[in-house]
Amino acid sequence: MRSCSHQTLETRMRPILMKGHERPLTFLRYNRDGDLLFSCAKDHTPTLWLAHNGERLGTYRGHNGAVWCCDVSRDSSRLVTGSADQTAKLWDVKSGKQLFTFNFGSSARSVDFAVGDHLAVITTDNFMDRMAAIHVKRIAEDPEDQVSDSVLVLQCPDGKKRINRAVWGPLNQTIVSAGEDTVIRIWDTETGKLLNETNEEVGHKKAITSLCKAADDSHFLTGSHDKTAKLWDMRTLTLIKTYTTGVPVNAVAMSPLLNHVVLGGGQDASAVTTTDHRAGKFEAKFYDKILQEEIGGVKGHFGPINALAFNPDGKSFSSGGEDGYVRLHHFDSDYFNIKI
Amino acid sequence: MAIDSMQKTNKLRWGEIDEEEGDFDFLLPPKQMIGPDQNGVKKVIEYKFNDEGKKVKITTTTRVQKRALTKQAVERRSWNKFGDAANEEAGSYLTMRSTEDIILERIRALGSNAEQSTVSGDSMSQLGKPGAVLMVCRLCHKKGDHWTSKCPQKDLLSLMDEPLTAETSTTSIAGTGTGKAAYVLPSMRDGADRKAAGSDMRSRNDENSVRVTNLSEDTRGPDLMELFRPFGAVNRCHVAIDQKTSMSRGFGFVSFVSREDAQRAINTLNGYGYDNLILRAEWATPKPN
Numbered sequence: 322m323r324s325c326s327h328q329t330l331e332t333r334m335r336p337i338l339m340k341g342h343e344r345p346l347t348f349l350r351y352n353r354d355g356d357l358l359f360s361c362a363k364d365h366t367p368t369l370w371l372a373h374n375g376e377r378l379g380t381y382r383g384h385n386g387a388v389w390c391c392d393v394s395r396d397s398s399r400l401v402t403g404s405a406d407q408t409a410k411l412w413d414v415k416s417g418k419q420l421f422t423f424n425f426g427s428s429a430r431s432v433d434f435a436v437g438d439h440l441a442v443i444t445t446d447n448f449m450d451r452m453a454a455i456h457v458k459r460i461a462e463d464p465e466d467q468v469s470d471s472v473l474v475l476q477c478p479d480g481k482k483r484i485n486r487a488v489w490g491p492l493n494q495t496i497v498s499a500g501e502d503t504v505i506r507i508w509d510t511e512t513g514k515l516l517n518e519t520n521e522e523v524g525h526k527k528a529i530t531s532l533c534k535a536a537d538d539s540h541f542l543t544g545s546h547d548k549t550a551k552l553w554d555m556r557t558l559t560l561i562k563t564y565t566t567g568v569p570v571n572a573v574a575m576s577p578l579l580n581h582v583v584l585g586g587g588q589d590a591s592a593v594t595t596t597d598h599r600a601g602k603f604e605a606k607f608y609d610k611i612l613q614e615e616i617g618g619v620k621g622h623f624g625p626i627n628a629l630a631f632n633p634d635g636k637s638f639s640s641g642g643e644d645g646y647v648r649l650h651h652f653d654s655d656y657f658n659i660k661i
Numbered sequence: 662m663a664i665d666s667m668q669k670t671n672k673l674r675w676g677e678i679d680e681e682e683g684d685f686d687f688l689l690p691p692k693q694m695i696g697p698d699q700n701g702v703k704k705v706i707e708y709k710f711n712d713e714g715k716k717v718k719i720t721t722t723t724r725v726q727k728r729a730l731t732k733q734a735v736e737r738r739s740w741n742k743f744g745d746a747a748n749e750e751a752g753s754y755l756t757m758r759s760t761e762d763i764i765l766e767r768i769r770a771l772g773s774n775a776e777q778s779t780v781s782g783d784s785m786s787q788l789g790k791p792g793a794v795l796m797v798c799r800l801c802h803k804k805g806d807h808w809t810s811k812c813p814q815k816d817l818l819s820l821m822d823e824p825l826t827a828e829t830s831t832t833s834i835a836g837t838g839t840g841k842a843a844y845v846l847p848s849m850r851d852g853a854d855r856k857a858a859g860s861d862m863r864s865r866n867d868e869n870s871v872r873v874t875n876l877s878e879d880t881r882g883p884d885l886m887e888l889f890r891p892f893g894a895v896n897r898c899h900v901a902i903d904q905k906t907s908m909s910r911g912f913g914f915v916s917f918v919s920r921e922d923a924q925r926a927i928n929t930l931n932g933y934g935y936d937n938l939i940l941r942a943e944w945a946t947p948k949p950n
Binding site (some may be wrong): 332333334335336337338339340341354355356357366368370371373374375376377378379380381382396397415416417604607614615616617618619620621648650653654656659 | 755763
C-alpha cells in the first residue's frame, strides 16, 4: 500500500572528505600503483594524499600561481606540474623538493608524461602577443642534467584560443590536443605535422575542457562546455560515443574496470537562481559507456566539479570541486553489480 | 546464616559499591558483535556508563579490507610527511569521513515510476501507451489491471472530478477528436453528473475539501485516497510534493463529493494515527455556512 518513491538498489558510499585546498580544485591524478593521489588547485600548492584513506602526505611548495595540471611518472618518483605562474616544475615526489623549473612566457595549462617518462608535453596559454602552444620537453634521468630547451613546439591555427589539454598518443607516436577552439588535433611527434583533426559536424560545439585517456591508450574521452562528452578512437579520431548531460562538463573520467564513464560539471545557467534546500547537490554523473545512458549520480559537492579521477584499480574514484574539497569514494559491492 | 553466606558469595554488595568506580556492568546489555557483511563491515555495539552515570551505547563500525600493494607502495607508506604536512597535527583534521552515506542515485527507468507519476502526471499520454506504464486505477487501486476510465467501479464515483489538472481538462476536449475513439469525456458519460463544467466543479471541490496535515514523508495521493474512501466518494486527493526531494511536504487535500462525507472524515480522522504520525484533518477553507 505504501507507495515508495526511492529506487531500492542503492550503492552506498561513505566518502572521505579532504579539505586541503583553500581554493577550487583544478585537477586530480592517481599514480600508476593507485596508492597515491595528487591534487592541484588554484591555491598554488599541489598536494599528495594517500589514496586509501585520504591522509595528507605532503605539499609541493614553490608555485606562485594557480596550478592547473599535474602528472606523475610511472615509478611515482617524479611529479610535473603546470601553473599560472608561467612555469612548469619538476618535483621529487617523496620529499617535495623542486628539481627543475621550465619558464614560459605564459601560463602552463596542461602537462603529461610520455610513456617511459623521458618526455613531457606541456601546453601554454596565449598571453599578450604570445600564441598558445604545445611544447615537448625532454626529461633527463638525472635532474642535474635537465635542460629547458623544447624538443618540439606546435601551434594551432588560432593562437588566441587556449589549448586546455594535450596528451601523448599510443607509444608516444602522436600528441592529441584539445581546447577552446573545439577542435581535437592529432600531431605527429617526429615531424610535428598535423595528422588529423575533428570536423565541425561531429566535433564539440563549445570549448573542450577535459580529456581522459583509456588505460590502454586505444580511445579517449573529451568533455566540453557544450554539455556533452564524446568518446573517440585514439588512432583514427573517429567519434565512437556521445554522452549528453544538462550541464557544461568540466571533468571526465573512465573506469578502468567497468564500462562506466563519469562526467563532472557545473550548473545549468537556468537553474542558478532557484534556491535548493539541499546543499551538496553538484553531482558526478555515471554513464554506461556503451549504451550512452545515464546510470546515476553521486552528489555531495557544494560547487561545480572541476576534477575527476578513477583509481587505476577501478574500486574507488575521487572528485574535486569548486568548493575546495576532494571527495574520495570507495565503491561498495553493489556498484559492481549495477545493471541497466 | 544461609542469608549471610549468600551475601558473601554475591560480590556486589550494594552498600560497598564505590560510586566512582561505577561498576554496574551487570546492569548493561551484553556486547553485540554484528559480523563482517559482504563489504567487510563489522559492527560492535557496547554499552557503558558515562561520567554522569547515564547509560551510553557505543557503536563501532569497522571495515576490514585486504589490499594488495606493490612493494613500492608499501615502501611509500613509511614516507615522512613534507611541505605543509610536515607538522603532522596540522593535517589530521583535513581528512575526515563523511557523516552520512552517499548513494549512487540511480536513474529510474521509464515506466517504473510508481503511483506518484500517475496521480500527478498527464493521464492523457498514458492512455496512449497502455503497455509502457504502470497502470494504477485511482478508484479501486488495483495496479496494472485497468485504467481509471475502465474501472469496473467507475459508476460509484463521479468521474468528472478525477484529479485531472486544469490543463488536461482542456486538452481532453481536443483529445476526443483525435484517434482516441473510445474515450468519452467524463462529463458526457452515462451516469455522469451533468452540471456546468469548469468553474462549478472547482468551487464544489474547494468547499468540500479537507486539509490533512502531519503526513509522513512518503505518503502519496493514492494513500490518502485509500484512507478517505470509506467515508464516501472522493473527487480528488492531492499531496503536496517537494519537486526536488520527491518527499511529501507533510500536507495534502482531499475533496469529497458530499459535504457530510467530508465532515465525517474530519471527525474520524482528526487525531488518527497513520504511519507513525498523528493526522490532523480540518476544512481546507473556512467553513462556509
